[in-house]
Structure formats: structure tokens, C-alpha cells
Amino acid sequence: MTKKPVIAIDGFSSTGKSSISKVIAKTLGLIHLDTGALYRGITFFALQNCLDENQKLDFKKLMQNLPIIKLEFQNVDGELQLFLNGQNINKEIRFPQVSDNVSQVAKEAEVRNFLLETQRNIAKQGGVIMDGRDIGTVVLPNADYKFFMTASPDERAKRRFVELQTAGEKTDIETVKQNLNTRDKIDSEREVSPLKQADDAILIDNTNLNKEQTINLIMSYII
Numbered sequence: 001m002t003k004k005p006v007i008a009i010d011g012f013s014s015t016g017k018s019s020i021s022k023v024i025a026k027t028l029g030l031i032h033l034d035t036g037a038l039y040r041g042i043t044f045f046a047l048q049n050c051l052d053e054n055q056k057l058d059f060k061k062l063m064q065n066l067p068i069i070k071l072e073f074q075n076v077d078g079e080l081q082l083f084l085n086g087q088n089i090n091k092e093i094r095f096p097q098v099s100d101n102v103s104q105v106a107k108e109a110e111v112r113n114f115l116l117e118t119q120r121n122i123a124k125q126g127g128v129i130m131d132g133r134d135i136g137t138v139v140l141p142n143a144d145y146k147f148f149m150t151a152s153p154d155e156r157a158k159r160r161f162v163e164l165q166t167a168g169e170k171t172d173i174e175t176v177k178q179n180l181n182t183r184d185k186i187d188s189e190r191e192v193s194p195l196k197q198a199d200d201a202i203l204i205d206n207t208n209l210n211k212e213q214t215i216n217l218i219m220s221y222i223i
């Protein structure tokens with residue numbers, strides 16, 4: 001293929017979408033965009049600036065504030081890191097408080113519309129691999145390749161738990177599993193752009209595959 005491809009990778013949390021997309025991007029010379037980071041960035045902003053008197057998210061306030069949110073990826077030591085209004089928030093967007101609230105924020109149609117153009121603009125020139133939940137169905141329906149990743153809930157919880165432990169977070173496997181289940185449910189059942197496999201996406205179940213095997217399987221479909 002002479003023109004660089006546009007690749008959409010959707011699927012459930014903790015199936016390795018982002019880390020696998022990163023490797024494929026490097027191999028094929030593509031830009032990698034982790035769209036979940038954008039939703040996390042908005043959630044981080046909301047937790048800092050849009051709480052009501054009960055310390056709960058005030059969605060009305062968030063919508064009013066959307067125009068002043070500027071999210072951009074900058075290259076830091078060869079890795080794209082997320083900046084919110086000039087502040088590097090790459091670490092902060094992985095905090096449990098953000099993970100616990102992000103699905104609620106991602107449910108909002110105004111938030112999704114706000115991020116739609118950002119995502120499509122990045123893909124305009126081609127040569128991109130984008131991972132998320134609605135890339136193949138809504139953001140880039142004409143992508144050259146679409147994949148939908150899944151793995152058993154137990155396996156995904158195990159992976160996430162190890163990831164959090166390595167990052168020094170104190171948690172237990174049951175809490176992690178609960179958080180994943182809740183997010184899957186909200187993501188799959190929301191009205192706007194729910195998490196679902198596009199009709200023309202290739203299903204990748206990596207319950208019994210390691211990272212390298214998953215990459216090889218995906219690469220075997222890319223000409």
C-alpha cells in the first residue's frame with residue numbers, strides 16, 4: 001500500500017488496545033492516537049474545576065467550560081503525552097479517581113461532539129492508528145482496517161491489576177474487576193456512540209494470547 005493506512009482499534013478496557021497500537025504505529029510508521037486519553041483529560045479537568053457542593057461532578061458546569069478546554073498531544077522523549085491547557089497531565093489521567101468517573105463523562109453527547117473534530121482532524125492526512133470505543137463505528141467509519149478487541153473479564157482484570165500494582169497503586173483484584181465491569185456496562189449501554197463491534201471489524205480475542213502474539217495476529221491482516 002503506497003498511501004499509509006488508517007487503522008481503527010476498538011474494544012473493551014484492558015485488552016491492550018493502546019500498548020498494541022503503539023507497537024504497530026512504530027512498525028508501520030503511523031501516528032498513534034489513544035482516544036481514551038482525551039476523555040480522561042476532560043474528566044481530569046471536570047474533577048478539578050466542575051464539582052458541586054457535594055463534591056460530585058457538575059455536568060452543566062462542565063458543558064459551559066468545554067470551550068476553554070484545550071487538549072493536545074506533544075512529543076515528550078519520543079512518546080505522545082497529553083497536555084491540558086499547557087499542563088502535562090499524562091500521569092494524572094491514569095489516577096483511579098479519573099478511571100472511576102470517565103465513563104460518566106464519555107456518556108455525554110456534548111463531550112463526544114467536542115472531541116469528534118479533534119479526532120477526525122488528526123486522521124485527515126492518513127497514516128494513523130486510533131484506539132478507542134467508537135472509532136470504527138463513528139469517528140472513522142471509512143478506516144482501511146478495523147479491529148475489535150476482547151478478552152475474558154477475568155483475564156482483563158488480572159492485566160489491569162498487575163498494571164496498577166506496577167504503577168504503585170494500592171488496590172485489590174475485586175475492586176479492579178468491579179471498576180472494569182461498571183465501565184464496560186456504561187460504555188456498551190450508553191445512547192451515543194456505544195461500544196460495539198463495527199459490522200466490518202475483525203474480532204480479536206486475546207484471552208489466550210500475549211502481547212506479541214496479538215500484534216502478530218493483527219499485522220497478519222494488514223497488507
Ligand code: DC
Nearest residue numbers: 035036039102103106132133134183
Ligand atoms: O481506553 P480508556 O480506558 O483509557 O478509556 C477511558 C474511557 O473513555 C472509557 O471508559 C470509555 C471512554 N472512551 C469512549 O467512550 N470512546 C473512545 N473513543 C475512547 C474512550
